[in-house]
Amino acid sequence: MAETLAVRQISLRFGGVKALTDVSFAVEQGELFSIIGPNGAGKTSMINCISGRYRPTEGRILLDGRDITRATPNQRPSLGIGRTFQNLALFHHMSVLDNILVGRHHLMRNSFLTGALYWLPGVQGEELAHRRRVEEIIDFLDLQAYRKAPAGTLSYGLRKRVELARAMALEPRLILLDEPMAGMNLEEKEDMARYIVDLNEEFGMTVVMIEHDMGVVMDISHRVMVLDFGRRIALGSPEAVLADPHVRKAYLGEEDEEPAPAPVRAVS
Ligand SMILES: Nc1ncnc2c1ncn2[C@@H]1O[C@H](COP(=O)(O)OP(=O)(O)OP(=O)(O)O)[C@@H](O)[C@H]1O
Structure with a gap:
């Protein structure tokens, strides 16, 4: 299947802070792809690089094979990228x-x-x-x-x-969802999860989602990428990612019985 989004060796620095280091991944057309990781892992920074809010220090971003790394945030909607924000950004009086x-x-x-x-x-x-x-x-x-x-x-x-x-x-051909369930009660989360699945399946929109609710992420995602300290530590099916001992250590805080992980690795 065709790649809608390709992120190639993206790094992002804010002065001395390395928000992202050499992160690569691709999202296929029609995929529901989630990015998870502990607080400060670089998830929003990655979404902001894709939406054009941040310009990566290094690396390239391709949409349908076209290099959009230098496209401005205002150009991205016309290119087919839509997004929602972690903190709501609606016009309240409208x-x-x-x-x-x-x-x-x-x-x-x-x-x-x-x-x-x-x-x-x-x-x-x-x-x-x-x-x-x-x-x-x-x-x-x-x-x-x-x-x-x-x-x-x-x-x-x-x-x-x-x-x-x-x-x-x-x-949009690609919709970026930044914590769509944050602050919701259980019923609202279930509704939102159903809408996301339906917009992916019925409207054919490719989805990249950041979400802290692991239950929802594992339930509806086709593949999941895990970031930790700005690096990709795992990428694969929800089952493979959940079973990965390095992910359990980084994300769920479980003890790792194996030697320390290599900085970048993939499971699938
Ligand atoms: N505009 C900015 N200026 C300076 N540092 C930033 C900026 N945006 C992010 N950072 C830093 O980059 C790192 C990654 O932050 P980011 O918000 O991308 O993480 P996150 O995984 O989305 O976290 P959370 O789950 O808490 O939203 C953090 O150390 C953060 O402080």
């Missing part, structure tokens, strides 16, 4: 519907002039097509009851769902 429409901004040919030229032929048609697509996403994420509500009035779990809707509205 309705759910309008927040989601913001996600389609880069797809709107007429966006800049839509207001002024609204009555010209084609502009209304385009606007309608965007609204239809947004309504489909609202249905998919069961947000009908909240479409007119200001985003700031919703519960935390619902706001996370609106943020997912906004990222989906971009119709």
Whole structure:
């Protein structure tokens, strides 16, 4: 299967801090790929390199074989990369519907002039097509009851769902989810896990997810990469990663009975 994302020997330094060191991995088209690791392991730094927020000190990032390492964060949505944030980034006073429409901004040919030229032929048609697509996403994420509500009035779990809707509205080929279940109760987590599986299977979106809830990660991921101190220490199926003694030591704090691990290794 084709590689949607290829990360090649990425390193990222902040002054003396090595956030990432020589990390490589690839994500296949249609894959649901998770990145896990202890606090400070470099997970968000990696997502930020892929989304363009951080520019890696070394290495390359390819999307569908095209080098996007130097593309700006503003260019990445047009290239097909959508993301959600660890801390919610919604417009609180805007309705759910309008927040989601913001996600389609880069797809709107007429966006800049839509207001002024609204009555010209084609502009209304385009606007309608965007609204239809947004309504489909609202249905998919069961947000009908909240479409007119200001985003700031919703519960935390619902706001996370609106943020997912906004990222989906971009119709990304690759969607980056930064802790989509953080702060949720069990029921909200189960809902979110189902939506992520469905957007992967039904909408065909390739997913890269950071998540601390190991149960969810192991349940829904096709493959899992483990970072520790900015290095990749394991990569493989959830079962292989869970069974890996170095992962158990680094991530779960279990005693390692074997000699110290090599800095970079893979299991599959
Ligand atoms: N903008 C920044 N400036 C300086 N140091 C940073 C910056 N961003 C991250 N770091 C450092 O890089 C390292 C990796 O941080 P990162 O946030 O990527 O880890 P993480 O695995 O996402 O952690 P968490 O699970 O706590 O969110 C940490 O030592 C962190 O302090």
